[in-house]
Structures are given as structure tokens and as C-alpha cells.
Amino acid sequence: MRMLHGSTPKPVPSSAHTPALLPWALADGSLEALKWVALVLMAGDHVNKYLLDESSATLYALGRMVMPVFGFALMFNLARPGALAAGLHLRVMKRLALVGALSTPAFVYLVGWWPLNILFTLLVATLVVYLLERGGRLRRLLAALAFIVGGALVEFWWPALLTCLGAWAFVRKPTAGRLAFWVLGTASLAIINGNFAALAALPLIGGASKVDFPLRRNRWFFYAFYPAHLTLLALCLAAR
Structure with missing residues (x-):
């Protein structure tokens, strides 16, 4: 995949035991396009779910790509060089907490009090990544605790967190092993979705990397x- 200057996290050199893939990049405009696609699919999925009683199997299947695409977009930005030092993780967590709280009344009416809406899912994923990037044994333990406890509280549960963490790991260091982690994490959403349609998000993301x-x-x-x-x-x- 061609490199797009200034639009990709810098890959970490791989060891002899973790074969690296080709350099991987995604233009900022392509990342924005992915978010617009996910937004349209999300709107269609929610109309199908709440107003059409899930009568459209097509809208349901297309909607399974939304969570992996938005999760990837967030993780891609968090993996950018200098993001941690610039305080991006903390700013993102504040925004997600605020907008997630504003979304809660309508979400509770539509779904109920549990699980918490998808913005809190992304918040937990960001917290786990933040703690892992800060490093240290205590923070790694806290990251594991946030994953276990947070995953029990948020929409799409632990599979969503695995999907996000897989994307983050791959973007930071594109190796075959990390790609497999991302694919398996996304595939685990089938436990909740009842199908593997979420995996269609991965070739969509890969295709976007070839276009600016x-x-x-x-x-x-x-x-x-x-x-x-x-x-x-x-x-x-x-x-x-």
C-alpha cells in the first residue's frame, strides 16, 4: 500500500520473530470518508432496529460494520506519533464521556440502562490504550482491569474492545500477528451480531488506504x- 506523507502513525521496527507487512498508511481524507460511510450505515441500522423492527436483513448486515470502522478511526488517531504527549487520549476521553452522557437519556429509552452506549465503549478502549501507552506494571494491571470491568458495562462488550485494541496494535506495528489479532477481534463480534458481517469492515478500511x-x-x-x-x-x- 502506498505511503501517504504525514497521514500515518510511524510503524515500530519489527523483530525477526514478528514478520512485518508492507508499510501501511491512510490519508486523512480517506479516514474521514470511512467515518461518513459508518455514519450513514449507523443511521440506516438504527432506523431498521427501532422504527422498522429489524425487518431489513440488508440494513442489519451493513450496520455490523459500523462499530469496527468507528473503532478503527479512533484508534488510528490515538496511534499517531506524539498523540500521547499532546494529551489527545485525555481530551478524547473527556469528549466521549460528555457526549456519551448527553446520549444516555435517548439511549435508555430505546435500549435500557445496560449496556452503556457505544461512546462509552470507545471511552473504555481509549482508557485501556492510554494506560498501556503510559507503561509500567501498575498501569498494565489497571488496563486489564478496565478491559474486564469496562467490557461488562458497555455496548458490544469485550468483542468491541478486542476489535479496537487489534486495530490500535496493527496501526502501531503492522505485523502478520497483529493483523491476525485485529481480524480475530473483529470476528468475535459474531458472538453478539449472530453473523460475521463485521469482518467486511476490514477490506473497506484496506481499500480506503489506497485512495486519497x-x-x-x-x-x-x-x-x-x-x-x-x-x-x-x-x-x-x-x-x-
Whole structure:
């Protein structure tokens, strides 16, 4: 895959025991395009689930790609050189906590109090990555605890966290072993989804790495869309 200057985390040199893949990169515009695809699929999946009683098998299957794509987009940004030193992880956790809380009333109406919505899933994944990147035995233990406890509380549970961690590990150091971890983590979503449609997100991401889409970043729209569309769906459901 061709390198795109300035748009990829710097790979860590691999050892003789972990064969490296070809250098891997993704343009910022392509990452933004992936997020737009995931947003459209998420909206369709939620309309199908809450307003159409999951009558469309196609919308359901397409919607299984949403979590892996958004998880990848987040992990890709967290893996950028200098992200930890710049405090990106802490800022992201604050945003996810705030918007996740704002989304909770509508989410509770639609789903219930448990599990917590997907933004808290991404929050737990970010916390685990933050602790692992900080390093040290105590932080690794805390990361394991956050994974175990947090995974029991959030949407898509531990498979979602495995999907995110696999993406993060691969982006930081693209090796065959880490790619296998990412694939298996994504495949584990079948326990919840009832199918392996989530795996279709991986070739979609791989294909995006070969194209440089001229899209500008629009971070706050994605944050605002989640609680807004859940609230609209809850109002539509209540009006029935």
C-alpha cells in the first residue's frame, strides 16, 4: 500500500520473530470518508432496529460494520506519533464521556440502562490504550482491569474492545500477528451480531488506504450526530 506523507502513525521496527507487512498508511481524507460511510450505515441500522423492527436483513448486515470502522478511526488517531504527549487520549476521553452522557437519556429509552452506549465503549478502549501507552506494571494491571470491568458495562462488550485494541496494535506495528489479532477481534463480534458481517469492515478500511479522498475533517459533527439522531428516533418511537 502506498505511503501517504504525514497521514500515518510511524510503524515500530519489527523483530525477526514478528514478520512485518508492507508499510501501511491512510490519508486523512480517506479516514474521514470511512467515518461518513459508518455514519450513514449507523443511521440506516438504527432506523431498521427501532422504527422498522429489524425487518431489513440488508440494513442489519451493513450496520455490523459500523462499530469496527468507528473503532478503527479512533484508534488510528490515538496511534499517531506524539498523540500521547499532546494529551489527545485525555481530551478524547473527556469528549466521549460528555457526549456519551448527553446520549444516555435517548439511549435508555430505546435500549435500557445496560449496556452503556457505544461512546462509552470507545471511552473504555481509549482508557485501556492510554494506560498501556503510559507503561509500567501498575498501569498494565489497571488496563486489564478496565478491559474486564469496562467490557461488562458497555455496548458490544469485550468483542468491541478486542476489535479496537487489534486495530490500535496493527496501526502501531503492522505485523502478520497483529493483523491476525485485529481480524480475530473483529470476528468475535459474531458472538453478539449472530453473523460475521463485521469482518467486511476490514477490506473497506484496506481499500480506503489506497485512495486519497479530498475531505476535510469535521470532528464535532460526528459527536453531535450521535445524541441528535438517537433523540429523534426516540421521539419518533414515542409518537407511534
